[in-house]
Amino acid sequence: MKHTVVRLSYSVHEIQPYINWIYFYYAWSMNGKPDEAKQKLRHDAEDMLAEMDKHYKTHAVFGVFPANSDGDDLILDGVRIPMLRQQHPSRGSQVCLCLADYVRPLSSGVADKAGAFCSSVDSSLTADYESDPYQRMLSQTLADRLAEGTAEKMHEEVRRKYWGYAPDEHLTMDDTHAERYQGIRPAIGYPSLPDTSVNFILSDILDMPSIGVRLTESGMMIPHASVSGFMFAHPKARYFDLGKIGEDQLRDYARRRNLPVEVLRKYLQRSLAR
Numbered sequence: 001m002k003h004t005v006v007r008l009s010y011s012v013h014e015i016q017p018y019i020n021w022i023y024f025y026y027a028w029s030m031n032g033k034p035d036e037a038k039q040k041l042r043h044d045a046e047d048m049l050a051e052m053d054k055h056y057k058t059h060a061v062f063g064v065f066p067a068n069s070d071g072d073d074l075i076l077d078g079v080r081i082p083m084l085r086q087q088h089p090s091r092g093s094q095v096c097l098c099l100a101d102y103v104r105p106l107s108s109g110v111a112d113k114a115g116a117f118c119s120s121v122d123s124s125l126t127a128d129y130e131s132d133p134y135q136r137m138l139s140q141t142l143a144d145r146l147a148e149g150t151a152e153k154m155h156e157e158v159r160r161k162y163w164g165y166a167p168d169e170h171l172t173m174d175d176t177h178a179e180r181y182q183g184i185r186p187a188i189g190y191p192s193l194p195d196t197s198v199n200f201i202l203s204d205i206l207d208m209p210s211i212g213v214r215l216t217e218s219g220m221m222i223p224h225a226s227v228s229g230f231m232f233a234h235p236k237a238r239y240f241d242l243g244k245i246g247e248d249q250l251r252d253y254a255r256r257r258n259l260p261v262e263v264l265r266k267y268l269q270r271s272l273a274r
Contacts, residue, residue: 115231143225
């Protein structure tokens with residue numbers, strides 16, 4: 001059975017409180033720079049956000065689906081999505097983690113839930129600023145923050161309302177940015193999900209083009225200011241870095257994905273042990 005997905009659109013001013021300015025400053029290499037420089041940049045950014053708010057919106061699509069794990073595979077609404085497992089535990093841990101660990105195993109006979117999502121911005125959001133290098137970079141870094149902020153707000157609504165496992169959650173924005181909520185939202189292309197080809201699976205599940213997101217041959221998203229991934233509600237779920245994987249796991253992963261080893265080797269180049 002295929003379950004429906006939810007599409008949401010937000011105004012820029014709705015997402016602005018969810019922007020994590022620490023990452024914005026990092027994108028501008030502002031660490032250690034004088035406060036005056038940061039204040040000037042923040043002022044310019046807020047002026048641009050006010051202008052964007054007049055013309056553009058951000059978008060999200062997500063679904064909360066029946067889910068189980070089968071070994072290192074996540075089964076999401078009947079779709080089998082192979083995952084990768086750490087081959088060396090994170091510091092301070094003795095367990096090699098896999099995202100599939102955060103849903104009940106198929107053998108339990110009990111259906112669990114997991115989510116999938118994609119967030120993005122209007123494709124023309126940065127178009128007005130292409131002629132000036134400073135304005136172009138400012139618009140691009142803000143677009144990235146707006147896509148991330150949209151994912152943050154969407155995830156908050158999922159926890160409180162749509163999935164509803166945390167209906168009484170009331171966090172400050174600092175708490176939200178510090179991820180002091182139950183569950184995680186790992187994104188494709190990040191340390192626990194380095195294989196961007198998983199986007200092809202998610203696009204089929206979520207219909208990413210319905211919010212204006214299309215994929216390149218390598219699974220990268222256009223607009224570039226887009227985020228996609230999964231949502232898990234397990235109380236002990238945490239983010240982790242997959243680290244390096246060996247040839248044995250690459251071949252097992254290719255078998256489970258039903259794709260040639262050499263195809264997946266290209267997607268996972270940075271994650272392969274040398």
